Amino acid sequence: xxxxxxxxxxxxxxxxxxxxxxxxxxxxxxxxxxxxxxxxxxxxxxxxxxxxxxxxxxxxxxxxxxxxxxxxxxxxxxxxxxxxxxxxxxxxxxxxxxxxxxxxxxxxxxxxxxxxxxxxxxxxxxxxxxxxxxxxxxxxxxxxxxxxxxxxxxxxxxxxxxxxxxxxxxxxxxxxxxxxxxxxxxxxxxxxxxxxxxxxxxxxxxxxxxxxxxxxxxxxxxxxxxxxxxxxxxxxxxxxxxxxxxxxxxxxxxxxxxxxxxxxxxxxxxxxxxxxxxxxxxxxxxxxxxxxxxxxxxxxxxxxxxxxxxxxxxxxxxxxxxxxxxxxxxxxxxxxxxxxxxxxxxxxxxxxxxxxx
Amino acid sequence: xxxxxxxxxxxxxxxxxxxxxxxxxxxxxxxxxxxxxxxxxxxxxxxxxxxxxxxxxxxxxxxxxxxxxxxxxxxxxxxxxxxxxxxxxxxxxxxxxxxxxxxxxxxxxxxxxxxxxxxxxxxxxxxxxxxxxxxxxxxxxxxxxxxxxxxxxxxxxxxxxxxxxxxxxxxxxxxxxxxxxxxxxxxxxxxxxxxxxxxxxxxxxxxxxxxxxxxxxxxxxxxxxxxxxxxxxxxxxxxxxxxxxxxxxxxxxxxxxxxxxxxxxxxxxxxxxxxxxxxxxxxxxxxxxxxx
Numbered sequence: 001x002x003x004x005x006x007x008x009x010x011x012x013x014x015x016x017x018x019x020x021x022x023x024x025x026x027x028x029x030x031x032x033x034x035x036x037x038x039x040x041x042x043x044x045x046x047x048x049x050x051x052x053x054x055x056x057x058x059x060x061x062x063x064x065x066x067x068x069x070x071x072x073x074x075x076x077x078x079x080x081x082x083x084x085x086x087x088x089x090x091x092x093x094x095x096x097x098x099x100x101x102x103x104x105x106x107x108x109x110x111x112x113x114x115x116x117x118x119x120x121x122x123x124x125x126x127x128x129x130x131x132x133x134x135x136x137x138x139x140x141x142x143x144x145x146x147x148x149x150x151x152x153x154x155x156x157x158x159x160x161x162x163x164x165x166x167x168x169x170x171x172x173x174x175x176x177x178x179x180x181x182x183x184x185x186x187x188x189x190x191x192x193x194x195x196x197x198x199x200x201x202x203x204x205x206x207x208x209x210x211x212x213x214x215x216x217x218x219x220x221x222x223x224x225x226x227x228x229x230x231x232x233x234x235x236x237x238x239x240x241x242x243x244x245x246x247x248x249x250x251x252x253x254x255x256x257x258x259x260x261x262x263x264x265x266x267x268x269x270x271x272x273x274x275x276x277x278x279x280x281x282x283x284x285x286x287x288x289x290x291x292x293x294x295x296x297x298x299x300x301x302x303x304x305x306x307x308x309x310x311x312x313x314x315x316x317x318x319x320x321x322x323x324x325x326x327x328x329x330x331x332x333x334x335x336x337x338x339x340x341x342x343x344x345x346x347x348x349x350x351x352x353x354x355x356x357x
Numbered sequence: 358x359x360x361x362x363x364x365x366x367x368x369x370x371x372x373x374x375x376x377x378x379x380x381x382x383x384x385x386x387x388x389x390x391x392x393x394x395x396x397x398x399x400x401x402x403x404x405x406x407x408x409x410x411x412x413x414x415x416x417x418x419x420x421x422x423x424x425x426x427x428x429x430x431x432x433x434x435x436x437x438x439x440x441x442x443x444x445x446x447x448x449x450x451x452x453x454x455x456x457x458x459x460x461x462x463x464x465x466x467x468x469x470x471x472x473x474x475x476x477x478x479x480x481x482x483x484x485x486x487x488x489x490x491x492x493x494x495x496x497x498x499x500x501x502x503x504x505x506x507x508x509x510x511x512x513x514x515x516x517x518x519x520x521x522x523x524x525x526x527x528x529x530x531x532x533x534x535x536x537x538x539x540x541x542x543x544x545x546x547x548x549x550x551x552x553x554x555x556x557x558x559x560x561x562x563x564x565x566x567x568x569x570x571x572x573x574x575x576x577x578x579x580x581x582x583x584x585x586x587x588x589x590x591x592x593x594x595x596x597x598x599x600x601x602x603x604x605x606x607x608x609x610x611x612x613x614x615x616x617x618x619x620x621x622x623x624x625x626x627x628x629x630x631x632x633x634x635x636x637x638x639x640x641x642x643x644x645x646x647x648x649x
Contacts, residue, residue, distance in 0.1 A: 020463035027452060027460045034451035034487070188447040192503075195412050195441040196464040197433035 017202060024206025025213070032176075032214045041175050043218055046168035050161060050222050053288060054230045057156040068098040072105045075130040104131050108142045154320050161226045161234060162318070163287030166311045168218045169251035170281055173339075174274050176211045177259015181346050182270040185263070190350040200348040208253060208343055215252045216245075236317060243317050243328070250332040251310040253339020258306065260346045280305075287311045306335070363390045364426055365511050365542045366411070371420035373406055380406040381417070382566035386559075388511065393533070393543045395553040397636065398563035399646075404546040405444055407563075408515050411544070412441055425510065437465055440509030444516045444546075446500035450489035454480055454499055457488060458506060465507035477532055478502040494525045501529060511542045518552060530556060550637040562640060569643050574636055581642055583634035585614035593626050603647045610634060610642070 032038050069077060070084040077083075082098065093101045093112045101112040102124075109128060128143065154162075184190055193203060226232045236244045262270040262277065282288060284298070285307035291299050302308050309331050312322040323331070366388040373381040381403045388394045396404045409415045411422060413431030424435045431439075448457055458475070462468040475481055478498045483491055491499065501517050514533070518526045533556060537543060547553055553560050554574045562570040562577070570577060587609050594600045594607035597617065601608045611617045614631060621629055641647060 023460055023463040027449065027456060030456065031449055031451045188443065188445060189449065191414065191443065192447070192461075193464075194414060195436060195439065196461065196507075197436040197466075198464050 017199075020198075021202050021206055021209075024203065025209045028176075028180075028207055028210030029213055032172075032210060038175060038179065041171045042168065042214055043221065045171065046164050046218060046222055047225060049167065049288075050164045050225055051229065053160040053164065054157060054226060054232075057160050066098045067100040067102060068096055069102045069127070070104065071102075071131060073131065073134040075127065075134045077127050077130070081127070102127070107135055108144065111143065111145045113145060154315060154318070155232075157226075157230060157232050158234065158318065159315075160288065161222065161230075161232060162311060162314045165219045165222050166251070166285070166287045166307045166314060167282060168222065169215050169248065169310060170255050170278065170307050172211050172215050172218065173252045173255025173257075174259045174262075174278060176207065177256045177261075178263055178270045178274040179259075180207055181260045181350065182263035182267060185350050186268065194351050198351070200351050201344060203351070204340075204343040204347040207347070208256065208340070211252045211256060212249050215248045219248065234318070240317050246329075246332045246336075247310065247313045247317065250313070250335035250339075251306070253343070254306045254310075254335035255339075257339040257342035260342045264346065264349075281307050285311065309335075364388070365390055365424070366544070367421075367423040367426075368407075368411065369421045369423075371407060371410060371422070372418045373403075373410060373415065374418055379566045381410065384420075384563070384566070384568055386561050386568065386571070388542050388544055390510075390542055391537065391540045392558045393537050393545060393556050394559045394561065395557040396544065396546045396561050396563055397548065397550070397553045397640070398546075399548055402563040403566040404563055405515055408513050408544065408546055412439070412513060437467065437507065438510045440504035440507060440512035442501050442504040442512075442514045442517050444519070446496065448488040448496070448499070451487055453485050453487050454491070454495075455484045457499065458502065461503050462506040467508055468506050469508040471506075474502050474506060477505075477535070479528065493520045494522060497521055498525070498529070501532070505536065509541065511544070512536065514543060514545045516546055516548070518547070518549065526552070550635055550640070554636050560636065562636075562643065564640075564644050570639065577636060577639050578634050581634065581639045583610040583638050583642060584612040585631055586610050586634045586638050587614065587617055587621075587629055587631050589621055589626055589629035593621070593624065596620055596624065601641055601645060603641070608638070608641065610638060 032042060067081050068084050068088075069081045070087050071077075081102075084096075084101075087103060087105065088096060088101065093103075099113075103110045103112070104127075109131065111124075223234045223236075226234055258277070259270075259274060262273050266273050280301075284291075284294070284301045285305040286302050287307055291302050294302075313328060313331060315322045316325075316328050364387050368387070369385045371381050371384040372379075384403070384407055386394065386396075396407065398404050406415060410417050413436070421429060422431075423429055424431070425438060428435050449460075452460065455471075455475075458471050458480075462471060475484065478501065480495075480498060480502060483495050483499075486495075488496065488499070497517070497520055501514065504512050504514060504517075517533075518529055521529065530552070533543060533545070537556075545553070545556060557574055560571065560574055560577055561568045570581075572580060588606050591602045591605050591607045594602050597607075597609045597611075597620075599609060609617065618629070618631065621627075637647065
């Protein structure tokens with residue numbers, strides 16, 4: 001018979017302890033779905049946002065591609081075309097934030113397609129004729145199309161739905177952090193745990209896992225509703241399911257850590273402050289409203305909001321090149337590590353003696 | 358000191374000060390296997406602080422605690438063998454009674470069959486009720502039930518019957534007596550004299566952080582030297598020398614009850630009560646005031 005080498009194997013995965021960890025997860029999960037306020041914030045509010053923003057952005061019809069143009073002659077083009085001052089190199093073409101880049105030089109038109117959104121053919125034909133005319137060429141100039149496999153842009157609807165999912169993760173993690181590590185501590189629920197032989201790691205695992213499952217269920221509901229209500233298919237392909245799971249865990253853990261931080265720093269004021277933080281994050285993370293509406297000195301705040309990064313990670317899963325895979329993993333690992341550290345430390349702290357008169 | 362294998366808890370010279378407040382000031386006592394020990398005292402006497410030090414929720418400034426003859430600190434092994442009911446109990450309001458019992462019993466390696474606990478604490482009807490919908494009495498029963506889920510050897514009950522109606526109190530007494538008969542050791546803090554008298558093998562009377570008297574209920578009463586106790590209106594307190602006045606009532610303890618009654622009747626006092634002395638009278642004699 002083998003022996004367990006790591007004490008944690010014994011703590012977390014031993015028969016009885018596994019049972020008790022699952023019981024903790026189930027208990028926190030039941031609370032998430034039975035507490036009216038928590039249920040509203042975690043499940044109902046994201047659905048309201050989904051319907052609200054989906055209705056606004058879902059009626060836009062077919063998405064028009066953004067097109068950049070460099071032409072060696074001055075021709076009239078549609079308003080959808082953005083003129084480039086210099087000839088872009090191939091690398092620059094790849095980095096330009098446009099769906100289509102057109103480079104027209106010496107009677108040749110190179111069309112670089114970076115997005116699956118179809119090139120607005122009418123506008124392009126208009127340009128081609130105008131260019132040929134300007135070049136005094138009666139025949140059609142040479143046109144070459146280059147498909148660049150560098151991801152694609154995202155529709156406003158899809159962007160918004162991912163924003164809704166991002167905010168639901170914020171709500172779940174933040175509220176759990178504050179509820180468990182501020183309210184439960186104040187109301188003596190941690191005191192009850194303190195007199196049991198519970199391992200802090202097991203309790204932290206129970207708390208974290210229940211929130212992650214809630215996050216998965218909430219996001220699944222929003223994905224399903226966006227398909228039913230707006231025909232937007234956001235089902236995650238099986239080959240990226242691991243990445244989706246990783247993002248959910250990372251998102252929940254970083255927001256949980258944030259809630260814990262508020263609880264540790266502000267104690268009784270933490271619940272009110274968490275609502276303030278929630279509201280600020282909705283406005284400043286750029287997941288619903290474009291950051292461009294903010295004054296430039298305020299835009300830096302965006303970089304301090306975890307939902308911004310979670311939103312980028314979610315877009316990556318749907319093929320938008322917001323970050324490369326190594327950055328993707330780095331952000332996930334950083335969020336999960338920080339969340340796990342904060343949850344573990346806070347659980348240990350609150351399970352220890354409370355020595356006030 | 359000679360070790361007694363029957364001793365499950367030994368508390369020696371426990372002190373806990375908060376600034377100038379001496380919450381616990383040199384408390385010592387022992388609890389033996391199968392014994393019910395009551396710590397009796399008014400609010401603020403230091404009972405809860407003492408219990409919370411034993412539970413490991415507070416660190417003492419001085420003194421030692423020995424659990425089960427082996428452990429000097431509160432390890433997980435000690436917690437496995439300890440049952441706790443707090444003075445104020447909070448639960449996850451959205452869980453049902455059954456879910457709450459399952460949750461807490463899952464935290465221990467050893468537990469009593471839940472059916473047994475449910476029947477014993479009369480929780481059958483409220484099993485599927487969420488805790489938020491329970492009455493105060495039902496919550497209190499659940500709180501005490503949780504102290505027994507792990508089949509503990511030593512149970513700490515801090516004011517377990519506060520807020521219960523007389524019927525529920527007596528039911529809980531029966532349950533406590535049952536566990537005691539199974540060889541469990543119990544520490545009970547209370548400010549109900551009748552509770553301490555009914556249940557305890559040993560009573561420690563605590564006041565201002567100190568234990569001021571101890572013994573079995575009968576020993577305490579006997580050693581106090583109290584005889585018959587007579588209660589009468591405080592307006593006639595001047596009739597006797599050693600009268601203690603609490604509110605509208607004057608109380609005397611006298612070896613000459615007929616003589617005292619005659620004096621009262623002589624001055625026209627007819628509304629008086631003659632009774633045997635109780636622990637309350639012992640406390641009154643020791644401190645000069647009633648416990649509540």
